[in-house]
Amino acid sequence: MGKTFNIGVIPGDGIGPEVITQALRVLDVCQELSDVSFDLHMFDLGAERYLRTGDILPAESLDQLKTVDAILLGAVGDPRVKPGILERELLLRLRFELNLYVNLRPIQLFEGVQSPLAGKSSAEIDFVVCREGTEGLYAGRGRSEQVETRNELALEESVNTYQAVERLLRFAFELSMTRDKHLTLIHKTNVLTFAGSLWMRVFEELAREFPDVSTHYMHVDAASMFFVTRPEEFDVIATDNLFGDILTDLGAAISGGIGLAASGNINPTRLTPSMFEPIHGSAPDIKGTQRANPIAAILSVKMMFEHLGLHDLSELITRSVAKDIKQNFAAARSTSQIADGIIHHMRGSSHEN
Ligand code: IPM
Numbered sequence: 001m002g003k004t005f006n007i008g009v010i011p012g013d014g015i016g017p018e019v020i021t022q023a024l025r026v027l028d029v030c031q032e033l034s035d036v037s038f039d040l041h042m043f044d045l046g047a048e049r050y051l052r053t054g055d056i057l058p059a060e061s062l063d064q065l066k067t068v069d070a071i072l073l074g075a076v077g078d079p080r081v082k083p084g085i086l087e088r089e090l091l092l093r094l095r096f097e098l099n100l101y102v103n104l105r106p107i108q109l110f111e112g113v114q115s116p117l118a119g120k121s122s123a124e125i126d127f128v129v130c131r132e133g134t135e136g137l138y139a140g141r142g143r144s145e146q147v148e149t150r151n152e153l154a155l156e157e158s159v160n161t162y163q164a165v166e167r168l169l170r171f172a173f174e175l176s177m178t179r180d181k182h183l184t185l186i187h188k189t190n191v192l193t194f195a196g197s198l199w200m201r202v203f204e205e206l207a208r209e210f211p212d213v214s215t216h217y218m219h220v221d222a223a224s225m226f227f228v229t230r231p232e233e234f235d236v237i238a239t240d241n242l243f244g245d246i247l248t249d250l251g252a253a254i255s256g257g258i259g260l261a262a263s264g265n266i267n268p269t270r271l272t273p274s275m276f277e278p279i280h281g282s283a284p285d286i287k288g289t290q291r292a293n294p295i296a297a298i299l300s301v302k303m304m305f306e307h308l309g310l311h312d313l314s315e316l317i318t319r320s321v322a323k324d325i326k327q328n329f330a331a332a333r334s335t336s337q338i339a340d341g342i343i344h345h346m347r348g349s350s351h352e353n
Pocket residue numbers: 087088091092245279281
């Protein structure tokens with residue numbers, strides 16, 4: 001008997017449930033093709049629940065989520081709910097409460113996908129962003145004074161602790177050792193001097209511990225330019241929460257669009273479950289139209305398998321997605337047809353083995 005994993009599933013809002021349905025079909029096929037099994041625990045969290053009951057993340061849901069092996073999340077956000085409420089009190093709260101301090105976001109151009117960058121091939125767009133996941137400007141420290149007057153003042157504080165910077169950078173150095181040993185820190189040390197100095201000192205301190213890793217520093221504005229003009233310069237990137245948010249949308253765009261980009265919110269200590277989700281949002285404008293691309297959600301399952309040590313299954317998904325994209329990327333297909341294509345390759349390649 002193979003191992004059983006408990007997976008918490010939060011389909012969420014907008015296209016979230018549609019892409020998660022397809023991701024779960026892929027997960028089912030993995031179960032069928034291996035001796036591993038998955039017990040799914042569905043969580044009704046998001047806009048519908050909030051509008052119905054006023055609950056966003058009840059204590060008992062959070063407690064249950066803490067007990068699973070990993071979490072798969074669709075998307076959060078709904079035009080009927082004021083911006084910031086679900087994002088802060090559901091998604092960010094989960095990242096904070098579960099201490100998911102590495103937001104891992106691979107940027108990879110699959111063969112067959114046309115990058116908007118002319119002439120760039122898949123060998124040139126292949127890097128990973130390690131975005132800090134628990135603090136920075138996301139920490140929610142701030143206040144407003146004299147609201148709705150001409151003297152209004154709004155403050156947002158960026159929180160940067162040695163411990164959080166160190167653990168994120170250490171993860172990025174360790175990841176670099178498994179890839180090209182080429183790590184770039186992205187910040188804005190010339191303006192954000194307090195946080196910048198901390199990030200830079202810790203970066204230099206760890207660089208001495210990892211002499212095999214070649215280290216580079218770039219300001220975030222220059223890095224945005226190089227994402228477009230010289231993406232081949234990057235292998236592993238370490239950056240803070242907000243820079244990482246912005247840069248990974250840009251990264252998704254240069255690698256074929258947000259419909260393909262997966263992410264993992266990871267706690268490398270494994271004291272809490274890690275959470276895997278597409279980078280894209282809930283896209284309420286295309287909800288229910290079967291036009292959402294499920295690949296980002298399917299690749300999030302792949303990242304979840306990697307984290308759980310299910311390397312063969314993770315490889316099977318990668319191979320099948322890559323084959324499907326190579327053959328059919330340009331074809332107009334519905335959400336479920338894209339998953340059909342991937343599942344077809346999964347069954348085919350498992351027979352090859
Ligand atoms: C992301 C999203 C979130 C973020 C939003 C929905 C709060 O943009 O995961 O990149 O800013 O982190």
